[in-house]
Amino acid sequence: MQFEFQNPTRLIFAAGALARLGEVVRRHGKRALLVTGGGSVKRSGVFARAVVSLNAAGVTVIECSGVEPNPRLSTVLRGAELARREGCDVVIALGGGSTMDAAKVMAAAVYYEGDPWDMIAHGQDRQRLPTRALPVVTVPTLAATGSEMNCGAVITNEQTTEKSFVMAECLYPVAAVVDPELTVSVPADQTAYGICDLITHVTEGYFNGVDGTPVQDRFAEGVVATALEWGPKAVADGNDLEARAQIQWASVVALNGWVQIGTDAPFPVHMIEHVLSAHHDVAHGAGLAVVNPAWMRYAAESRPERFAQFAHRVFGVPAKWSDPAGCAQEGIASFESFLRSIGCPTRLSELRIGDALLARYAQETVRIAHDDQRRLPGRPALSEAEIVNLLRSAL
Amino acid sequence: MQFEFQNPTRLIFAAGALARLGEVVRRHGKRALLVTGGGSVKRSGVFARAVVSLNAAGVTVIECSGVEPNPRLSTVLRGAELARREGCDVVIALGGGSTMDAAKVMAAAVYYEGDPWDMIAHGQDRQRLPTRALPVVTVPTLAATGSEMNCGAVITNEQTTEKSFVMAECLYPVAAVVDPELTVSVPADQTAYGICDLITHVTEGYFNGVDGTPVQDRFAEGVVATALEWGPKAVADGNDLEARAQIQWASVVALNGWVQIGTDAPFPVHMIEHVLSAHHDVAHGAGLAVVNPAWMRYAAESRPERFAQFAHRVFGVPAKWSDPAGCAQEGIASFESFLRSIGCPTRLSELRIGDALLARYAQETVRIAHDDQRRLPGRPALSEAEIVNLLRSAL
Numbered sequence: 001m002q003f004e005f006q007n008p009t010r011l012i013f014a015a016g017a018l019a020r021l022g023e024v025v026r027r028h029g030k031r032a033l034l035v036t037g038g039g040s041v042k043r044s045g046v047f048a049r050a051v052v053s054l055n056a057a058g059v060t061v062i063e064c065s066g067v068e069p070n071p072r073l074s075t076v077l078r079g080a081e082l083a084r085r086e087g088c089d090v091v092i093a094l095g096g097g098s099t100m101d102a103a104k105v106m107a108a109a110v111y112y113e114g115d116p117w118d119m120i121a122h123g124q125d126r127q128r129l130p131t132r133a134l135p136v137v138t139v140p141t142l143a144a145t146g147s148e149m150n151c152g153a154v155i156t157n158e159q160t161t162e163k164s165f166v167m168a169e170c171l172y173p174v175a176a177v178v179d180p181e182l183t184v185s186v187p188a189d190q191t192a193y194g195i196c197d198l199i200t201h202v203t204e205g206y207f208n209g210v211d212g213t214p215v216q217d218r219f220a221e222g223v224v225a226t227a228l229e230w231g232p233k234a235v236a237d238g239n240d241l242e243a244r245a246q247i248q249w250a251s252v253v254a255l256n257g258w259v260q261i262g263t264d265a266p267f268p269v270h271m272i273e274h275v276l277s278a279h280h281d282v283a284h285g286a287g288l289a290v291v292n293p294a295w296m297r298y299a300a301e302s303r304p305e306r307f308a309q310f311a312h313r314v315f316g317v318p319a320k321w322s323d324p325a326g327c328a329q330e331g332i333a334s335f336e337s338f339l340r341s342i343g344c345p346t347r348l349s350e351l352r353i354g355d356a357l358l359a360r361y362a363q364e365t366v367r368i369a370h371d372d373q374r375r376l377p378g379r380p381a382l383s384e385a386e387i388v389n390l391l392r393s394a395l
Numbered sequence: 396m397q398f399e400f401q402n403p404t405r406l407i408f409a410a411g412a413l414a415r416l417g418e419v420v421r422r423h424g425k426r427a428l429l430v431t432g433g434g435s436v437k438r439s440g441v442f443a444r445a446v447v448s449l450n451a452a453g454v455t456v457i458e459c460s461g462v463e464p465n466p467r468l469s470t471v472l473r474g475a476e477l478a479r480r481e482g483c484d485v486v487i488a489l490g491g492g493s494t495m496d497a498a499k500v501m502a503a504a505v506y507y508e509g510d511p512w513d514m515i516a517h518g519q520d521r522q523r524l525p526t527r528a529l530p531v532v533t534v535p536t537l538a539a540t541g542s543e544m545n546c547g548a549v550i551t552n553e554q555t556t557e558k559s560f561v562m563a564e565c566l567y568p569v570a571a572v573v574d575p576e577l578t579v580s581v582p583a584d585q586t587a588y589g590i591c592d593l594i595t596h597v598t599e600g601y602f603n604g605v606d607g608t609p610v611q612d613r614f615a616e617g618v619v620a621t622a623l624e625w626g627p628k629a630v631a632d633g634n635d636l637e638a639r640a641q642i643q644w645a646s647v648v649a650l651n652g653w654v655q656i657g658t659d660a661p662f663p664v665h666m667i668e669h670v671l672s673a674h675h676d677v678a679h680g681a682g683l684a685v686v687n688p689a690w691m692r693y694a695a696e697s698r699p700e701r702f703a704q705f706a707h708r709v710f711g712v713p714a715k716w717s718d719p720a721g722c723a724q725e726g727i728a729s730f731e732s733f734l735r736s737i738g739c740p741t742r743l744s745e746l747r748i749g750d751a752l753l754a755r756y757a758q759e760t761v762r763i764a765h766d767d768q769r770r771l772p773g774r775p776a777l778s779e780a781e782i783v784n785l786l787r788s789a790l
Contacts, residue, residue, distance in 0.1 A: 001640055002409035014397035215645055218617025226609045245396055250610055258653050
């Protein structure tokens with residue numbers, strides 16, 4: 001276990017914290033590019049409240065709305081150009097993961113020389129990471145992505161149908177204003193997808209990381225246990241602010257690095273899902289709900305003890321040392337049952353994805369991320385044929 | 396649950412990381428005050444290796460050795476004066492908690508106007524927190540305090556026999572170079588005391604924090620579980636580098652804020668222990684090993700369900716919903732047995748502390764930290780008489 005880590009984001013977590021947005025932003029700039037998806041934050045009045053807080057603090061707002069789900073490179077370019085033209089000195093992301101990811105890459109694209117797509121890992125010989133960005137303040141309106149307090153972003157190149165990620169230190173937001181009240185209006189299905197997303201963030205590190213990280217194991221198990229306890233309450237009653245707060249907090253720590261630190265894990269489930277949602281109109285969390293259990297069943301065959309530990313500690317499956325594989329599969333079945341109980345799909349058919357293009361999905365996944373034997377990194381590393389089999393098992 | 400949090404410390408964790416000290420320090424300055432306890436880091440050769448790394452990076456070293464256990468205000472003043480006189484622009488702490496705490500307060504005292512004792516909470520009307528400090532790089536040689544990656548420090552005023560703490564944002568180290576190899580030479584008893592210290596850091600938040608922090612509960616339980624699993628190995632074989640690394644990592648996260656975030660907890664066990672070690676030559680962790688189980692027995696009477704949860708989740712005590720008090724006491728007994736098994740004292744008599752001054756200890760504890768009814772804050776808040784009873788139960 002060895003690592004280097006620094007997460008400099010200032011975190012402000014409180015019901016009602018939106019009212020402090022202006023004060024927080026004003027420490028970093030006075031001309032803000034305010035990035036949003038557009039629709040829901042305007043309908044809910046959150047956009048208007050944000051602008052009131054910002055103006056009261058003396059911050060001028062330049063609106064950049066219309067960030068789509070699975071945010072596109074063209075949107076990033078549009079936002080960066082607007083920020084440059086308007087002389088913005090700070091970027092605010094008000095929305096879900098797509099909005100936050102787009103805003104982070106816009107903030108870096110303002111300074112980036114050359115094609116911003118080169119920032120994104122997509123199988124090119126040499127990814128050119130950004131080294132400088134405008135300060136970003138995130139205001140998540142959904143509990144899911146963890147993007148509010150990390151240095152990652154996922155962008156889709158709509159011309160090449162590639163969806164992939166960038167991680168760079170300059171992308172850490174300077175501040176995250178996390179207000180669980182903003183998630184109260186999220187519908188039940190999106191709430192459930194967010195819960196699957198946050199769980200998958202920690203299971204990726206747990207199952208694909210290096211050996212010998214017991215503290216991180218416990219932290220990951222704790223995040224999943226919290227999601228199992230509070231997730232159904234948030235889905236059942238969107239107005240349950242306590243449940244909303246617990247799920248949102250779990251989603252922050254699920255991907256702010258505290259759980260993954262030192263695990264050095266690739267994210268194969270995410271890589272496979274990214275290809276699906278690059279091709280289909282699929283919510284990221286819903287795609288993960290299909291891919292993750294199928295991936296777990298596959299991966300458990302080569303490492304049953306690890307999955308048995310998860311089953312035992314998180315789902316209370318009795319430890320059966322004589323049959324770790326059985327214990328592992330029982331845990332995975334419990335996980336899938338949980339996902340179904342909160343309303344997640346767990347089959348490709350529910351996403352209206354058939355078997356016609358499975359080989360292509362596998363090929364594109366491996367093109368974007370592969371080891372020297374052209375396998376998708378993970379434990380185990382997967383060949384294209386294995387990815388096809390895995391997806392077929394989830395039809 | 397609401398909070399504001401930012402921990403900007405860059406963490407470098409690796410066996411052999413000491414060799415990178417010069418490179419890390421050079422980013423922040425080129426004339427370093429190198430603060431140490433003196434003896435053990437010189438005997439072990441760690442001091443010499445640190446100087447080699449620093450000089451190779453072009454950093455000039457000004458030595459400030461002789462920081463004693465329970466570091467004294469006079470030592471802080473001496474170090475700050477030396478840093479000022481020599482024009483140091485960075486401070487390095489190479490040692491255990493005492494060295495790190497002293498170095499942090501030295502770094503702030505360089506800029507502090509007036510008496511640096513005013514930084515420290517000691518019952519004065521208005522504590523004047525420091526707002527500026529020289530950059531500090533910590534290199535812990537003991538797994539215990541967590542000081543390497545937090546903004547706290549504990550100092551003893553030897554003239555008034557007061558030992559208390561300061562927490563201020565400017566005291567976060569800019570970097571922590573955590574090298575488990577440096578802890579291999581720590582003797583078994585000090586290793587055990589460190590394990591008790593790190594466990595107590597998380598139990599304070601767990602038992603004295605606000606309600607409704609399920610993620611933090613799981614994180615705290617995970618840290619204790621890791622200490623229970625790996626601590627005995629580190630005590631049994633000091634050369635077990637894997638065990639040393641796991642315990643050191645657990646000690647970092649036990650008090651870098653990730654576990655306590657949002658719990659808003661006072662630290663009554665620490666406050667009581669500080670008075671004991673201000674009066675007696677007692678290792679902090681050994682004092683905690685006596686006070687913590689006694690405090691738990693007392694506190695469990697008013698909140699048995701909470702202690703039953705701890706007993707069940709951490710020590711595997713079967714959940715007995717009809718008898719949470721019994722379950723709670725069984726868990727506390729398991730904790731005390733664990734402490735004894737690794738060689739910690741759990742009785743005041745083992746620290747050679749008798750019953751003569753119990754009332755004075757209680758009085759001084761409450762003088763330093765109290766609510767408006769002159770009780771020591773915690774769950775429950777404790778009157779002086781209750782502290783005396785608690786200490787008497789540990790004679």
